[in-house]
Amino acid sequence: MNRQCQPCTACCDGWVQITVKGCEAYPGHPCPHSTGQGCDDYLNRPVQPCQTFECSWVKAGSALPEHLKPSESGALVIDGILKWQGLSVDLAVPVGREIPPATLDWLKEFAERTLRPLIYQQQDPDSKLLQKNPLTLAYGPPAFQQWVLEQQAQGKTLW
Ligand code: SF4
Ligand code: SF4
Numbered sequence: 001m002n003r004q005c006q007p008c009t010a011c012c013d014g015w016v017q018i019t020v021k022g023c024e025a026y027p028g029h030p031c032p033h034s035t036g037q038g039c040d041d042y043l044n045r046p047v048q049p050c051q052t053f054e055c056s057w058v059k060a061g062s063a064l065p066e067h068l069k070p071s072e073s074g075a076l077v078i079d080g081i082l083k084w085q086g087l088s089v090d091l092a093v094p095v096g097r098e099i100p101p102a103t104l105d106w107l108k109e110f111a112e113r114t115l116r117p118l119i120y121q122q123q124d125p126d127s128k129l130l131q132k133n134p135l136t137l138a139y140g141p142p143a144f145q146q147w148v149l150e151q152q153a154q155g156k157t158l159w
Contacts, residue, residue: 003058008071009034010095011053015076017132018049027123028130056090063114074100075107081119081159084144089117091159094134098122108139117144119158 011018012034014025025031033041045051056077057064063079070076074095081091092099092107099107099120111118117140124135136158138148151158 002060003062003069005058007037008069009036009038010070010076011049011055012039013095015070015095016055016078016093018053020050021046026132027134029132063110068103068106070095073103073106075103075120077107079116084117084140084147087115087117087144089119089140089144092118092120094120094122097130098125111139117141119148 010016012025013030013036014027017024017026018031019025020031020033023032025034030036031039033039033045039045039050055070056062056079057068057070059079064077067073068075068077075092076095078091078093080088082089090107090111092104099122104120107118107120110116117138119136119138121134121136124131136148136152138145148158
């Protein structure tokens with residue numbers, strides 16, 4: 001049975017950066033059509049990104065368990081955001097300021113078990129305001145963590 005988004009609206013609420021009809025959504029800045037419980041213009045939602053976006057949890061055949069639903073776990077996962085040395089790398093963004101510790105522990109264990117390095121984000125604890133670009137951290141082999149640090153030091157985007 002396919003998983004259903006409702007009542008989750010995490011991807012509409014800006015926790016992952018999207019552009020909808022030219023309007024950017026990012027942390028602290030939801031899509032203007034999000035009611036927090038759904039979309040007030042659902043029938044007219046654009047194909048990109050609204051009709052095509054699927055987080056890792058909602059995808060058919062998802063490897064994530066029920067309790068990793070973004071609205072419950074506090075993390076929105078996008079699988080295979082990039083490749084590193086032939087390995088698929090997953091991205092986890094917080095639904096809120098940071099991913100709850102139990103969820104992050106699960107994601108790290110999953111990364112180890114499946115050999116999928118993890119990139120995860122959190123808001124800067126020193127800033128009370130939500131940042132458009134949260135801090136980006138890496139979990140995986142030391143060489144992967146080093147590579148992420150180097151990309152960031154060079155000002156390169158990771159995905
Ligand atoms: S984050 Fe995932 S489960 Fe939540 S609304 Fe978006 S696609 Fe659906
Ligand atoms: S238009 Fe609707 S479906 Fe698309 S991001 Fe906004 S609230 Fe979500």
